[in-house]
Amino acid sequence: PADFVKVGDEIEAVVLTLDKDERKMSLGIKQLTEDPWTKNDMGTKYAVGSKHTGVVRNLTNFGLFLELEEGIDGLVHVSDLSWTKKIKHPSEFVKVGDELAVAVLELDVDNRRLALGHKQLEENPWDTFESVFPIGSEHKCTVVSKNDKGAVLELPYGLEGFATVKNLEKEDGSQVEVGEALDFKVTEFSKDDKRIVLSHTAMFREEAKPAKKEAKKKSDSGSASTSSSAPAEKSTLGDLDALTQLKEQMEGKK
Template sequence: MDYMNEYEKTFKEIKRGDVVEGTVIQVNDEGAILNIGYKADAFVPKNELTYDDEELPSDVVKVGDKIEVEILRLENEDGNVLASKKRVDSSKIWDELKNDYEEQNAVKGKIYKTVKGGVLGSVKGFSCFIPASHLDLKHVDNLNDYIGKTIDLKIIEIDEQKKRIVGSRRNYLKDMIEKKKAETLKNLQVGQVVKGVVKSLTEYGAFVDIGGIDGLLRINEISWGRIKHPSDVLSIGDELEVYILNIDRENEKIALSLKKIIPNPWDSADRKYHVGDIKTGKVVGITQFGVFVELEPGIDGLIHKTHLNEKGDLKEGDIVNVEVLNVDLDKKRIRLKIK
């Protein structure tokens, strides 16, 4: 009887390209050795264990692990079968990437090279082209700034035959902004006081970012006092607290107020202004029937033309001394005369 022949019959038959399961029996810096139930053990070199060059074999597998590998060669120079874990993973990972594309899941890509029109990154071991216009929400001046960085992406194109993908960080960022906006809009309530940052100024007000969504702070809600332009009291980048005045969830519009969280000067006017008091103020308006003087932001008094005396040639911006003639707290009016 040919005992050696009988002994070899106890082992499975394998050929190049087969995918088999094996048990890790040894791990070193060069790779991993597996028992695959064949007459020779399988050796999986480091470069066939993982797509990440910085990972050590011991980071990927441990002794006792059961993993699937593809047979590359039945016998190498050491008498072992040469196998690849990466090849098996590749098929599974490609299916994952296709699902990520269909579901528009976020994936991570490590940028390793600049090319014409964009950069190349590694996404789960596959090469991914990211056009320059899709690296950020704004123009990117230097593509080399991204080399070595790991960024979040959305897959926007996929080539099944060539196993290539195109990614977009811009789409990922836009999606995050929309999600943050929706979350903020959902949780906001009229009457809340929230923190915000001034994003832009217009003649009619300021747009304030209150957490992924901009609210409008109209000029008449910025101050109790008179202002000609929001830039008189606000600057782009200012951090401030604002009051939620109104919410239009359907149209994603939010009205804000600063005045609501600033004391109304008329609430303390009874303690500050009495008949006969002498005050200093600034001329803020001139009409046919008199001159308006700002005594403090939010409180104006009127000098009727009959009380202007010889100073009837006042102009806006002039600083004047006035005497309080009458205080009507209900109508929020103060009558003055020039001193």
């Protein structure tokens, strides 16, 4: 209540209930004005896809509440703030009192629920990133942080990628360190999960693999041709023996 009134204020209210025996009376202030959720134009004004600007009123671990007009608040989930930045808490993006432009994602008048999104005001850049970061492509990346599992990498266009520990090994056997900017190769790309996995080790280790594969392929091909010719030779000798036996049988009958 302290956000709305202070002790000593004179306000107008509507009587909601009256209990003479208990000498109790409940009052309401919002009942003096029309409930904005019951307005006939609610479905049109806040139709899915419509764009609005509101004021950030509250921050939570899962998102923020945005006031579009008095009595109309909507929720912006933390995952709907940015296409590219991995935001753990909305305080990393906005603060209470900031204005934020949003698009309506879902409207449920009966349950007074309004889902909003900020990133939806722009096209999904991951549709383009799919062609920029295909598997096998090489990019200059800076190591931002490291842990036991691997390292977070800073890619072009403000994106983040990840490399496991085994893919941080350099050609001389040492490990890539935080702050270093080196070439990495994309080993996995997921547009739906917004995940890019890379490897520095693949920059020098995979170059020797094609030659080995080619040698193995030739070896397999040679052994295959040898093994395939053997049955043919046996088959031919067997046919000759059968013909000889048949000839002998025919001559014996004569």
